[in-house]
Amino acid sequence: MSLDALAFWVLAVVLVVSALAVVLSKNLFHAVLWLALALTGTAGIFLILEAEFLAAVQLLLYAGGIVTIMVFAIVVTERLVGESISQTNRRIVAGALAVAALAGIIVATIWRQPATAAAAAQTGDITRNIGHAVMTRYVLPFELLALLMLAGLMGAIYFARPDD
Amino acid sequence: MMEALTPFIAPFIVMNAVLGIVTYVTLLERKFAARMQSRIGPYRVGPHGLLQPIADAIKLMMKEDVVPTAADRPIYNLAPIVFVLPCMFIFATIPFAPGLGVADLNIGVLFFLAVSSMEIVGLFMAGWGSNNKYALLSAMRAVNQVISYDLPFIFAALTPVLLAGSLKLSDIAAAQAGGAWFIFYPVIGQLAFIAFIVSTVAAENRAPFDILEAESELVAGFRVEYSGMKFALIQLGEYAHIIGSSFLGALLFLGAWAGPGPEWLDPIWFLTKAMFMFLVVTWVRWSFVRIRVDQILALSWKALLPFTLLLLIATAIVVVWRGPGV
Numbered sequence: 001m002s003l004d005a006l007a008f009w010v011l012a013v014v015l016v017v018s019a020l021a022v023v024l025s026k027n028l029f030h031a032v033l034w035l036a037l038a039l040t041g042t043a044g045i046f047l048i049l050e051a052e053f054l055a056a057v058q059l060l061l062y063a064g065g066i067v068t069i070m071v072f073a074i075v076v077t078e079r080l081v082g083e084s085i086s087q088t089n090r091r092i093v094a095g096a097l098a099v100a101a102l103a104g105i106i107v108a109t110i111w112r113q114p115a116t117a118a119a120a121a122q123t124g125d126i127t128r129n130i131g132h133a134v135m136t137r138y139v140l141p142f143e144l145l146a147l148l149m150l151a152g153l154m155g156a157i158y159f160a161r162p163d164d
Numbered sequence: 165m166m167e168a169l170t171p172f173i174a175p176f177i178v179m180n181a182v183l184g185i186v187t188y189v190t191l192l193e194r195k196f197a198a199r200m201q202s203r204i205g206p207y208r209v210g211p212h213g214l215l216q217p218i219a220d221a222i223k224l225m226m227k228e229d230v231v232p233t234a235a236d237r238p239i240y241n242l243a244p245i246v247f248v249l250p251c252m253f254i255f256a257t258i259p260f261a262p263g264l265g266v267a268d269l270n271i272g273v274l275f276f277l278a279v280s281s282m283e284i285v286g287l288f289m290a291g292w293g294s295n296n297k298y299a300l301l302s303a304m305r306a307v308n309q310v311i312s313y314d315l316p317f318i319f320a321a322l323t324p325v326l327l328a329g330s331l332k333l334s335d336i337a338a339a340q341a342g343g344a345w346f347i348f349y350p351v352i353g354q355l356a357f358i359a360f361i362v363s364t365v366a367a368e369n370r371a372p373f374d375i376l377e378a379e380s381e382l383v384a385g386f387r388v389e390y391s392g393m394k395f396a397l398i399q400l401g402e403y404a405h406i407i408g409s410s411f412l413g414a415l416l417f418l419g420a421w422a423g424p425g426p427e428w429l430d431p432i433w434f435l436t437k438a439m440f441m442f443l444v445v446t447w448v449r450w451s452f453v454r455i456r457v458d459q460i461l462a463l464s465w466k467a468l469l470p471f472t473l474l475l476l477i478a479t480a481i482v483v484v485w486r487g488p489g490v
Contacts, residue, residue: 029292033239036285052271059278127270127331 007048015041023095053127174266175256182255185435186403187217189442196443197450227392232295235389239293244394247286248401253279254408259334261421261430272333273325276412277318280367283405284310287386290398294389302385305376305457309366312464313373317363319472323356324416326479337420345419352479357417359472364409365448366460368402372452373460410441 018041021034039062046055134142191206191213198205206213231240256279257272259265269275284306291303324346325331328339340346347353366373377385387398414420414437423433455463 029236030239033285033289040282052269053274056271056274056278060274060281125270 004048008045011041011044011048015045051126053130178255178260178266179252182252182404182407183400185407186400187221189403189407189439190220190399191217192439192442193446196446200447200450221396224396225393227395229392229394230389232389234295236293236295239289240389241293241394243286243290243293244390244397244401245286246289247283248397248404250279250282250286251401251404251408254405255411257333258408258411258415259337259420260434261427262334262338264431265334268332268334271331273321273331273336273412273416276333276408277321280405280408281310281314283401286401290390291386294386296389298382299386299388302376302382302388306369306386308457309369309373309376309460312461313363313366313468316359316464316468316472317367319469319476320356320360320363321412321416322476323352323479326476326483327352329483333415337415337422340419341422345417345422347417352475352482353417355475356472356479357413359468359475360413360417361444361448362468363472364413365445366464368406368409368445370406370445371449372455374454375457375460406442406445407438410438410445413441414438 015038018034018038022031022038025031025034039058042062043055043058046052046058194216195205195213206216209215209219231237254276256266257269257275259268287306288303291299291306294300324336327346327349328336330336330339345353347357369376376382382388387395390398411434414434418437418441420437421430421434423429423436425433
């Protein structure tokens with residue numbers, strides 16, 4: 001087994017275990033930490049695929065930012081107020097069914113694709129290529145996303161305004 | 165067998181070098197602070213107190229490891245490791261001289277920023293896991309501060325990236341060859357350097373931005389319940405982060421290893437410049453008083469963030485107009 005394959009399988013196990021732990025953990029704070037591990041593991045997968053830029057962005061945005069904000073939310077709602085949120089899920093069967101259906105769809109889709117022998121060779125610097133693609137061919141969706149984020153930001157400011 | 169070990173040799177050397185530097189940088193800071201306050205500083209252990217850091221390390225190793233009864237045990241025990249890992253990883257992409265480093269990634273700067281942003285996870289685990297009001301308050305403050313100062317830090321670090329036209333750290337260093345350091349770039353260089361220093365000090369949680377440590381309010385902040393080796397690990401992580409940021413600052417603005425003399429002096433020049441950055445930060449720390457939480461947030465969101473954003477746009481315009489390079 002090559003080193004890449006070994007790293008992939010280790011990461012795959014880490015990812016699946018941590019993803020399961022996110023939903024099965026009884027303690028919300030532990031769940032968020034498992035989520036941080038899962039997101040970091042995803043960054044590791046990107047690294048194996050030689051997409052360093054995506055790995056760094058994954059860490060910077062998800063593992064750093066979102067976990068920070070989620071942790072923030074938990075602490076504000078849980079300990080400082082003095083009451084904890086219910087962390088049990090009564091719909092575990094329905095959830096498992098939905099997950100199984102989704103997994104079936106994904107596996108079926110991958111099954112139909114012909115397996116490629118090797119990854120397509122990278123031409124040039126991937127970071128540069130992403131930059132060019134975003135600024136030329138995909139400039140419209142890119143700007144629309146920026147608009148969407150701006151709307152989200154203004155919505156947040158609207159909710160956070162002082163009541164008067 | 166030896167070939168299989170080759171990828172591990174460079175990280176091993178770099179990590180031990182970092183540990184050595186971090187250990188002795190504490191002595192440098194104590195001496196420097198003492199001089200600023202007309203004291204002598206550590207002097208008794210070894211000649212001129214040179215063995216003091218080793219004595220401190222031995223003391224910390226021999227201390228009893230106390231775990232509070234009400235602590236969230238796994239999180240409490242894991243926190244120092246989670247905290248120290250990113251602080252060590254940031255050295256992975258730094259080239260200490262041409263071709264001398266662990267991994268000169270294409271996205272060096274971005275890797276540094278991404279990994280150092282992970283530090284907050286370990287910090288919060290420590291604050292929460294201790295099950296202590298002071299520690300939790302400190303962690304909350306840390307989250308506030310880190311969210312606020314991440315963006316100015318990134319924008320300030322991106323200015324040299326734009327000027328050099330590359331995210332690769334060795335390219336950025338090479339772009340400053342021949343004395344054309346980015347700190348000398350008219351107007352933009354100096355402004356970006358100041359913004360970088362301010363947001364670095366804030367990202368390192370040092371005075372005047374040390375609200376999460378605030379001895380007079382929170383005792384020692386998120387590490388108040390830690391003792392022995394765990395405390396040592398947290399200290400180590402903190403200083404490693406500071407040293408890493410100093411190396412990054414020296415690389416982005418002070419021309420990295422450029423300096424007179426033969427080639428083998430390169431790493432020494434780089435280290436000297438990084439120590440200069442460290443002393444600037446220390447100088448700031450011992451000169452200013454702590455500012456309030458709301459002042460810290462206002463400084464970031466109302467002043468530093470718009471300022472660095474405008475600076476970045478101005479840099480982009482200049483680069484398009486004049487072409488990359490000084």
